[in-house]
Amino acid sequence: GESVGLHLPTLSVQEGDNSIINCAYSNSASDYFIWYKQESGKGPQFIIDIRSNMDKRQGQRVTVLLNKTVKHLSLQIAATQPGDSAVYFCAENSQGGSEKLVFGKGTKLTVNP
Amino acid sequence: DARVTQTPRHKVTEMGQEVTMRCQPILGHNTVFWYRQTMMQGLELLAYFRNRAPLDDSGMPKDRFSAEMPDATLATLKIQPSEPRDSAVYFCASGLGQKTGRGNTEAFFGQGTRLTVV
Numbered sequence: 001g002e003s004v005g006l007h008l009p010t011l012s013v014q015e016g017d018n019s020i021i022n023c024a025y026s027n028s029a030s031d032y033f034i035w036y037k038q039e040s041g042k043g044p045q046f047i048i049d050i051r052s053n054m055d056k057r058q059g060q061r062v063t064v065l066l067n068k069t070v071k072h073l074s075l076q077i078a079a080t081q082p083g084d085s086a087v088y089f090c091a092e093n094s095q096g097g098s099e100k101l102v103f104g105k106g107t108k109l110t111v112n113p
Numbered sequence: 114d115a116r117v118t119q120t121p122r123h124k125v126t127e128m129g130q131e132v133t134m135r136c137q138p139i140l141g142h143n144t145v146f147w148y149r150q151t152m153m154q155g156l157e158l159l160a161y162f163r164n165r166a167p168l169d170d171s172g173m174p175k176d177r178f179s180a181e182m183p184d185a186t187l188a189t190l191k192i193q194p195s196e197p198r199d200s201a202v203y204f205c206a207s208g209l210g211q212k213t214g215r216g217n218t219e220a221f222f223g224q225g226t227r228l229t230v231v
Contacts, residue, residue: 034220042148042224043204043223043224044156044204044206045221045222046221049219100169101146101156101158101161
């Protein structure tokens with residue numbers, strides 16, 4: 001499979017455990033954030049998003065937390081499954097700025113059965 | 114189902130040759146992005162278009178790379194001449210930008226073109 005980055009942060013968890021993936025973003029003007037999942041050989045796939053007027057958003061088995069004070073995002077995956085194994089990216093976007101969608105370096109999640 | 118389609122999926126070419134990668138965005142999407150993914154740099158934004166007009170191509174080496182949208186259903190990324198350091202996976206993504214009134218939304222990615230320049 002394809003790995004992204006020679007120094008990609010990694011997280012290894014047991015099946016059924018909860019996973020927390022962290023991301024520090026750089027632009028204080030960013031007002032929209034997305035978590036993507038990338039499986040080997042595929043393009044990034046949208047998981048969940050959050051706008052800066054919120055600090056928490058929940059989806060199916062996933063929760064995103066946003067702390068604008070310290071410019072930090074986290075993705076929580078409940079009851080992690082082997083199919084969750086992938087590289088996870090956070091992306092930031094500034095609606096009032098250039099509107100670029102800028103990606104972080106990614107975290108590789110491995111779920112052990 | 115609606116998806117971003119990229120062709121070719123794989124391309125091996127010799128240094129100095131021209132390479133053209135194509136992308137069909139999701140119908141109705143007004144924003145198209147080109148990204149390059151490498152092990153060392155991760156996902157880098159090369160260029161993006163809104164309503165077919167280039168908004169930002171500052172991430173793209175201008176001397177050899179060019180990006181265009183001949184029409185709303187086709188985006189192209191061309192490298193001429195190609196070099197070994199261009200070897201990477203190139204992703205196209207499309208989405209709905211803020212001009213739709215909904216604010217920015219997620220970008221949907223294609224499967225990518227894996228380019229190898231030898």
